[in-house]
Amino acid sequence: MKFKFTLIALSFLMLFSLVAPNLNQVQASSSDNNGNMNIAQEISHEVIEKADKYISLENERYVISNVSDLKKEVSNEEFQTIKHKVNEINSTLKEVSNEELSKAKINGDVISFSNESENDDGMNIMSAGRTGVDVLWWGYRIYLNDNHTRTTAQALGTGAGGAAIAALWAPWFSAPTAIIKAVAKTLAIALGGAAGVITATNQGSGVYFRFTGVQPIVTYTGVHPQ
Known part of the structure; x- marks a missing residue:
């Protein structure tokens, strides 16, 4: 009986060792090539209001100014979302004829x-x-x-x-x-x-x-x- 229990335990450990690398791959897939977490699409009205005064339109492209001051008003995750939105809209504007x-x-x-x-x-x-x-x-x-x-x-x-x-x-x-x-x-x-x-x-x-x-x-x- 003890031998049977040990065999089951060893089998479980072997199975886990095969699955564990795949778990790491799933976690890694939620990050970009630089190790940064993917940015959520949504942005709150509150964050937009905080960021508005730091973002201007120059030569038909949006630019973030005084980045250090902006980072004091928003979290790092919020800043990444802001930057992501600016890059997105600039990419869209490039496609406008x-x-x-x-x-x-x-x-x-x-x-x-x-x-x-x-x-x-x-x-x-x-x-x-x-x-x-x-x-x-x-x-x-x-x-x-x-x-x-x-x-x-x-x-x-x-x-x-x-x-x-x-x-x-x-x-x-x-x-x-x-x-x-x-x-x-x-x-x-x-x-x-x-x-x-x-x-x-x-x-x-x-x-x-x-x-x-x-x-x-x-x-x-x-x-x-x-």
């Missing part, structure tokens, strides 16, 4: 793409509110004027998916197509069964949606009245 950028307006540290039928104030002549896209270092704000808000809510209410919403939006925006497709897909998933939220939020001048992250992966974080 000169023709697309020529349609944008720079408002401080925000790159704004507006509907071509709007006047110089960014307000649509045919409807209250603005239709356009704001690109920021942390993600996007998507604006829909009153008419476009109602049309989008109706489409979502009938079960329209991301591709259908992107096709609906295409004539309204001068923003890069890749951005529109990414946010439309996320919006359809987030509010596909809750189009009434959009209608309830609209106070007559349309709404804007807030997304963190950059295409192709964006996170819907809320809808607000204009």
Whole structure:
């Protein structure tokens, strides 16, 4: 009996010795080549507010300044997330054509793409509110004027998916197509069964949606009245 117990114990130890290296490989796969943990996609509003004053737009690229001061206000993990977001959006901006950028307006540290039928104030002549896209270092704000808000809510209410919403939006925006497709897909998933939220939020001048992250992966974080 004692011999049988010893044999079972030895077998268990041998099995563990085979599995242990694989466990180390799984842990290692969650880190990059430099040993840094992979960065989470989400970033909190609080961290965005802390980092805003340290990030500026220079030559159509976002730059972090006074890094040492920023690190005093956020944790190391938060700083890595901030840096990751800045690198992500800069990579996206590199893919934007000169023709697309020529349609944008720079408002401080925000790159704004507006509907071509709007006047110089960014307000649509045919409807209250603005239709356009704001690109920021942390993600996007998507604006829909009153008419476009109602049309989008109706489409979502009938079960329209991301591709259908992107096709609906295409004539309204001068923003890069890749951005529109990414946010439309996320919006359809987030509010596909809750189009009434959009209608309830609209106070007559349309709404804007807030997304963190950059295409192709964006996170819907809320809808607000204009």
